[in-house]
Amino acid sequence: MFRVTMKEDLNEQDYYLEVEAPHVSRHWRPGQFVIIVTHERGERVPMSVATINGGRVGMFIKKLGKTSVELYRDFKVGSSLYAVAGPLGRPLKLESYGTVVLASDAVCGHAEQLGLAQELAKLGNKVISIQTFKTEKEVYPEKYLAKKYVDEHFITTLDGTAGYKGHYIDLLRELLARREVKAVFAGGVLANLKKLAEATAGLNARVYALVRTIMVDGTGMCGSCRVRYNGVIAYACRDGPWFDARLVDWDDVLRRDARFKKVEKIALDKYLAR
Amino acid sequence: MSRVVKKRFTPKVLPVSERLRSFGEVVLGYDYETSVREASRCLRCPLWFAPCSKACPLRVKVPAFLEYIVKGDLEAAARKVYEDNLFPSITGRVCPQEWFCEGSCVVSKIGESVSVGLLERYVGDYARENGLDEKILAEMVSKNSGVKGRVAVVGSGPAGLSAAGWLRLRGYEVVVYEALHRPGGVLAYGIPEFRLPRSVLDHEIKKVENLGVEIRLNHVVGKTVLLSELLSEYDAVFIGSGAGTPKLLNIPGVDLNNVYTANEFLTRVNLMRAHLFPEWDTPISVGKTTLIIGGGNTAMDAARVALRLGSKPVVVYRRDREDMLKTARRDEVLHAEEEGVEFRYYLQPVEFLGDENGFVKAVRFEVMEPLNELDERGKKKIVGTGRYVEIPADTVVIAIGLEPNRLLMEESGLRFNEDGTIAVDDHLMMSLPGVFAGGDAIRGESTVVEAMADGKRAAEEIDLYVRRKKGLA
Ligand SMILES: Cc1cc2nc3c(=O)[nH]c(=O)nc-3n(C[C@H](O)[C@H](O)[C@H](O)COP(=O)(O)OP(=O)(O)OC[C@H]3O[C@@H](n4cnc5c(N)ncnc54)[C@H](O)[C@@H]3O)c2cc1C
Ligand SMILES: Cc1cc2nc3c(=O)[nH]c(=O)nc-3n(C[C@H](O)[C@H](O)[C@H](O)COP(=O)(O)OP(=O)(O)OC[C@H]3O[C@@H](n4cnc5c(N)ncnc54)[C@H](O)[C@@H]3O)c2cc1C
Ligand code: SF4
Ligand code: SF4
Ligand code: FES
Numbered sequence: 001m002f003r004v005t006m007k008e009d010l011n012e013q014d015y016y017l018e019v020e021a022p023h024v025s026r027h028w029r030p031g032q033f034v035i036i037v038t039h040e041r042g043e044r045v046p047m048s049v050a051t052i053n054g055g056r057v058g059m060f061i062k063k064l065g066k067t068s069v070e071l072y073r074d075f076k077v078g079s080s081l082y083a084v085a086g087p088l089g090r091p092l093k094l095e096s097y098g099t100v101v102l103a104s105d106a107v108c109g110h111a112e113q114l115g116l117a118q119e120l121a122k123l124g125n126k127v128i129s130i131q132t133f134k135t136e137k138e139v140y141p142e143k144y145l146a147k148k149y150v151d152e153h154f155i156t157t158l159d160g161t162a163g164y165k166g167h168y169i170d171l172l173r174e175l176l177a178r179r180e181v182k183a184v185f186a187g188g189v190l191a192n193l194k195k196l197a198e199a200t201a202g203l204n205a206r207v208y209a210l211v212r213t214i215m216v217d218g219t220g221m222c223g224s225c226r227v228r229y230n231g232v233i234a235y236a237c238r239d240g241p242w243f244d245a246r247l248v249d250w251d252d253v254l255r256r257d258a259r260f261k262k263v264e265k266i267a268l269d270k271y272l273a274r
Numbered sequence: 275m276s277r278v279v280k281k282r283f284t285p286k287v288l289p290v291s292e293r294l295r296s297f298g299e300v301v302l303g304y305d306y307e308t309s310v311r312e313a314s315r316c317l318r319c320p321l322w323f324a325p326c327s328k329a330c331p332l333r334v335k336v337p338a339f340l341e342y343i344v345k346g347d348l349e350a351a352a353r354k355v356y357e358d359n360l361f362p363s364i365t366g367r368v369c370p371q372e373w374f375c376e377g378s379c380v381v382s383k384i385g386e387s388v389s390v391g392l393l394e395r396y397v398g399d400y401a402r403e404n405g406l407d408e409k410i411l412a413e414m415v416s417k418n419s420g421v422k423g424r425v426a427v428v429g430s431g432p433a434g435l436s437a438a439g440w441l442r443l444r445g446y447e448v449v450v451y452e453a454l455h456r457p458g459g460v461l462a463y464g465i466p467e468f469r470l471p472r473s474v475l476d477h478e479i480k481k482v483e484n485l486g487v488e489i490r491l492n493h494v495v496g497k498t499v500l501l502s503e504l505l506s507e508y509d510a511v512f513i514g515s516g517a518g519t520p521k522l523l524n525i526p527g528v529d530l531n532n533v534y535t536a537n538e539f540l541t542r543v544n545l546m547r548a549h550l551f552p553e554w555d556t557p558i559s560v561g562k563t564t565l566i567i568g569g570g571n572t573a574m575d576a577a578r579v580a581l582r583l584g585s586k587p588v589v590v591y592r593r594d595r596e597d598m599l600k601t602a603r604r605d606e607v608l609h610a611e612e613e614g615v616e617f618r619y620y621l622q623p624v625e626f627l628g629d630e631n632g633f634v635k636a637v638r639f640e641v642m643e644p645l646n647e648l649d650e651r652g653k654k655k656i657v658g659t660g661r662y663v664e665i666p667a668d669t670v671v672i673a674i675g676l677e678p679n680r681l682l683m684e685e686s687g688l689r690f691n692e693d694g695t696i697a698v699d700d701h702l703m704m705s706l707p708g709v710f711a712g713g714d715a716i717r718g719e720s721t722v723v724e725a726m727a728d729g730k731r732a733a734e735e736i737d738l739y740v741r742r743k744k745g746l747a
Binding site: 023067083087219221222223224228259 | 541551
């Protein structure tokens with residue numbers, strides 16, 4: 001069960017991992033995520049869904065801490081994960097908006113773009129995608145970019161070595177000045193989502209963000225993932241993970257993301273020292 | 275009645291000094307001799323009268339099984355228990371017996387009630403350790419001829435496991451759908467190992483699987499598979515999805531780091547084994563002092579877990595000890611007290627205070643006082659005094675209760691009560707024909723044994739429903 005069917009590098013720190021999970025793929029809709037557990041002692045780790053190929057679920061994963069590094073090093077094609085649960089979270093209620101922008105600057109955001117782009121295109125939207133990387137070397141292989149599903153695709157790099165020089169927020173600002181963008185969907189680095197919410201504060205378009213929080217069960221049972229949303233407490237796993245970016249209390253999200261920083265380092269160091 | 279032994283025999287208990295850093299089971303139970311002596315205290319009320327049995331939600335025939343213990347025939351005792359209760363090793367450990375069987379025992383009029391729970395546990399453990407349980411169940415299931423139908427069960431907590439077991443015994447094929455990667459519901463993620471060892475729980479679940487019940491883990495009904503699909507694939511559906519969503523305090527600072535809900539705190543440890551981090555991957559972060567807000571079983575469990583993680587637990591309850599014993603199992607309160615958990619009463623939290631990094635550093639409480647009036651649940655009404663105190667703490671666990679998980683609601687279009695519980699009729703059937711429900715999902719927070727009793731009764735109702743539908747009844 002949950003056999004790994006493919007593993008490929010996306011760049012130095014991100015990789016693509018595909019597993020058999022037909023129970024997840026049957027009802028998955030864009031915006032929903034999965035929770036994976038590597039082995040019996042593993043943590044329940046949420047992941048965005050990048051691709052669905054028949055009964056296989058593909059993810060983009062960043063080598064970050066113990067789980068993601070171990071998954072990269074110790075799991076090969078043919079190995080099995082201990083658990084894959086989902087689809088979890090609410091599917092995004094997508095519409096025909098007109099011109100929409102997808103923006104991302106990190107692994108989960110890049111993953112979400114693929115499903116969203118296809119669905120938004122199906123609904124007749126004009127889809128513009130912006131994918132931000134640090135430098136040219138980090139740009140994903142073309143087949144993993146949203147490029148093939150969208151009307152216009154932009155790569156931006158922070159150092160300008162490929163595509164537009166700057167962050168997706170910079171390019172988005174320019175686009176917003178020139179075009180009538182009706183909706184923005186963004187995911188990736190939390191601090192930049194906060195900036196996005198600020199940059200689009202008065203804007204008459206919808207702005208949705210992937211609110212990445214620390215989860216345990218992913219079913220609304222524990223409250224670990226809670227975020228302050230529009231003044232009340234929401235559970236990212238059950239009520240999200242996509243929310244109206246301008247109603248999210250981003251300081252709260254950023255603070256709660258640092259809850260386990262100290263101990264997480266212990267786990268990674270211990271694993272690496274094996 | 276002069277020959278009645280007024281005092282109960284005490285079970286072996288792990289010494290407090292050995293409990294502080296260990297998750298080993300605290301109550302070690304009776305040995306053979308003590309169980310015979312304790313069972314001999316029973317006056318053997320006739321079954322039609324026996325108040326203990328009437329007060330048990332499962333109607334376990336207490337005097338009958340105690341009589342077999344006295345005779346030394348433990349296999350017969352086990353058979354007697356299994357007629358009504360498939361999980362004596364669980365109920366014997368976690369039932370709040372003082373509210374049920376033991377609370378009504380006639381011996382309690384002149385002395386201490388008979389320790390029905392410990393005896394039931396003894397019989398259950400004896401059957402398990404000697405392979406009798408599998409034998410008894412195999413005999414029970416072999417009485418069926420042919421398959422009567424197929425039933426899907428949502429959730430593998432006590433309600434779901436009990437429904438599944440009893441349905442198998444009535445001749446149904448059963449598939450249980452469980453959202454998490456481990457079965458058991460609150461038994462697995464809520465109740466700590468020092469009260470219900472994992473090996474016991476694992477065995478009880480295996481037992482149900484060995485009966486032929488399939489448990490599909492990682493399946494969230496409403497997401498992975500829809501209720502409508504279950505209804506077209508099965509003859510009936512039983513929902514035992516529990517009361518899985520924690521209530522939060524709507525006061526400033528509730529978002530601060532190291533402010534946990536009891537469910538998160540307990541799940542990280544019980545289900546994910548965070549106390550064994552980094553051998554196990556899931557972390558938990560606790561400081562020197564843990565304030566637990568609440569006074570039920572969940573609060574006691576959180577306090578005793580915090581203690582075992584090396585933190586100093588302080589339970590803060592807004593009423594007094596007497597009222598706390600109406601919501602928490604007596605033994606757990608006593609054990610928490612003897613382990614050195616500190617208790618503060620008549621304090622209601624009004625604000626969590628944080629440090630510059632967003633971690634909690636203290637909680638502000640209003641001092642409450644009782645009125646001379648009782649509320650609907652027989653607890654004293656309380657009012658604020660306008661006086662406040664601040665208690666420093668670097669970890670807080672909110673254990674003020676749970677409400678049903680609304681995950682299922684979104685998809686199913688079923689009728690729910692205002693408080694989120696599922697509305698059922700006298701036959702435990704919901705507004706949708708063929709869909710039955712029980713346990714915390716219909717009751718709100720209740721007990722393991724009531725959930726099991728619902729599962730058992732639902733199996734009976736489902737059997738009737740399916741046979742009627744198929745023209746067999
Ligand atoms: C809805 C959602 C979608 C996500 N999609 C992706 C994705 O597509 N690709 C990807 O690489 N990552 C994704 N993540 C984040 C991913 O879950 C974490 O990176 C992962 O848990 C890190 O585990 P680790 O052991 O490797 O690192 P750790 O050292 O344990 O943690 C590093 C950081 O990861 C985050 N994190 C840790 N544990 C959890 C947890 N249980 N739940 C959520 N976040 C946690 C915290 O920010 C933490 O500081 C997603 C998270 C959410 C909530
Ligand atoms: C910490 C704690 C301590 C307690 N101590 C005691 C005690 O000592 N004695 C006592 O009698 N009672 C105790 N209780 C109460 C008791 O545990 C519950 O009343 C009982 O577990 C309810 O059983 P249930 O089967 O209805 O639900 P649960 O045990 O909650 O099980 C529900 C199951 O359904 C699953 N589920 C939910 N939604 C879905 C879905 N959509 N799809 C698939 N699966 C789903 C959940 O993951 C879970 O596994 C305690 C409760 C807590 C939280
Ligand atoms: S099941 Fe619980 S309430 Fe019933 S007799 Fe056994 S211990 Fe008592
Ligand atoms: S009420 Fe007490 S004395 Fe009577 S049968 Fe039950 S356990 Fe025995
Ligand atoms: S992760 Fe537990 S409630 Fe969302």
